[in-house]
Amino acid sequence: MxxxxxxxxxxxxxxxxxxxxxxxxxxxxxxxxxxxxxxxxxxxxxxxxxxxxxxxxxxxxxxxxxxxxxxxxxxxxxxxxxxxHLFHGHPPYPPLLAQIDGAPAVLIVRGRIDLLDRPAVAMVGARNASAAAVRFARGMAAELGERGIVVVSGLARGIDTAAHAGSLAAGTIAVVAGGIDVVYPPENDALQYAIATQGLLIAEQPPGTEPRARHFPYRNRVIAGLSLGTLVVEAAPKSGSLITARHAGDYGREVMAVPGSPLDPRAQGCNLLIREGATLIQSAADVAEALGSIGGGVFARVGGYAPAPIAADPSDAERRRLIALLGPVPVPVDELIRLSALPPAIVQTVLLELELAGRLERHAGGRASVTG
Structure with missing residues (x-):
């Protein structure tokens, strides 16, 4: 097996x-x-x-x-x-990833599992990156590897490819959107094989799964969840790279960005992140300093994660009270607990029942909505 x-x-x-x-x-x-x-x-x-x-x-x-x-x-x-397979709740499933809300129930991995025990930083950015940004990302990744930091990315064109290429010799982790045996993009065939043998390749989807648009946001949360922080090198304002960065912020991880020219649309996302409080990065030393400021706190939480047992049996009245608060607009589960005045175990049980019945959809950020 x-x-x-x-x-x-x-x-x-x-x-x-x-x-x-x-x-x-x-x-x-x-x-x-x-x-x-x-x-x-x-x-x-x-x-x-x-x-x-x-x-x-x-x-x-x-x-x-x-x-x-x-x-x-x-x-x-x-x-x-x-x-x-690595199953959530059982070693060697990455404990840092296990901390996040909605951590994958299973991962499929190929390569050096020991890389999961080392401090990691995600490096993401534009697929249509500028030549200067690609060169910067490759050099940055190589320097981070020399410092013992594993670079995590998504094996996409542009910045992702540069990040993996730069850090391959020292140790890199690639999270793919499809099956672990599916190469995407096709031109990264040799790089994906090299990562699977010299680094670590990770997939959440079963083998043979072709990557679809809906898979990429799931992949992005894994990239952010594996890492102490996320560094964005170039990104448009509504890009997937910014989604990864926002996941990192939601998980209490460091958000970092490389500034760029205000005249280049590919730099607008990074400049926006910096304006919103992301750490401005110009060198590998800046990254190491930023990660050091949060690393101890994040690792201190690792190892104590376990989903809260829900062993409650709601009454029909409690079910009706909670269902009345649900609608097509996603609502935070914490808000449902507050508004319903029901014990958290009751709320979680009702939501679980509704989900299994096909009546509830879960969203990022611990939110839920009814499907119809």
Whole structure:
């Protein structure tokens, strides 16, 4: 199943790993609900058995549970690729990533897992980057590697490619939007292979998944979650790079930006971030200084994460009270708890039931809305 024939992460039997993967690959079960189900029922096998009843309580049909054969085929395919699964809540899943809201329930990784134990910085930017920015990013990444800092990026054209190329010798992590065996963009075929053998390649989607537009925001949160901070080298005001930077800010990580000419649209996003409080970066020393100011605090929180158990059984009146507060506009879960005056465990249970019933959608920032 995993490298050397070991079970993924160790510590559990094959049946439980299969159940973990079935749970994760079941429609309507996202990272938040997967973590809550396992926290509530103790094992993935018991959680799978409970899904139909929870969906019924939420007022909808039960999702079609992913089959045993599907999970086994995925594990066999991952092993054949020289990769392995990392499951949330079990080493060696990256503890820094485990801190974020909606951390992936499973990662597929190929390469040097030891890189996850080193301090990391995300470096992102424009796909149509200027030649000067590409050269700067490559040099910056190489200097950061010399300082023992792992560079994380998304293997896209432009700044991402330069960041990986510059840091490959010292250690780089690439998070891809599709399957770990899918090369995108095509011209990065050789670079993706080099990262998988010399660095670390990470995917959240199953093997064979072609990257779609909806996958990139998920990838961006992983890039930010793996890193102590995110450095933006060039970016337009509404680019995916700024989304990654905002994720970093939401996670309590450092947000950094390289300033650029106000006459260049590709610099507007970076200049905007600096105006909003991002750290201005001109050298690798600036990055190291910025990360040092928060690194101890972030690492101090690592290792103590566990999803809060939700073992509450709401009454019909409590369900109605909470559902009345929900609508098509996403609302923070904390606000739902405050407005409903219900215990957090009750609120989380009702939201879980609604999600399994196909009536609730979860959004970034711990928000939720009803789907219809």
């Amino acid at each position: 995993a490298d050397g024939g070991e079970t993924p992460g160790g510590g559990l039997g094959d049946e439980e790993w299969i159940a973990h993967l079935r749970l994760i690959r079941t429609p309507r079960i996202g990272p938040v609900s997967c973590a809550q189900l396992i926290a509530r029922f103790g094992t993935a096998r018991r959680a799978l058995a409970a899904v139909p009843d929870l969906a019924r309580r939420g007022g909808g049909p039960a999702p079609a549970l992913a089959g045993v054969d599907l999970a086994r085929r995925e594990m066999e395919r991952v092993a054949a690729l020289g990769a392995r």
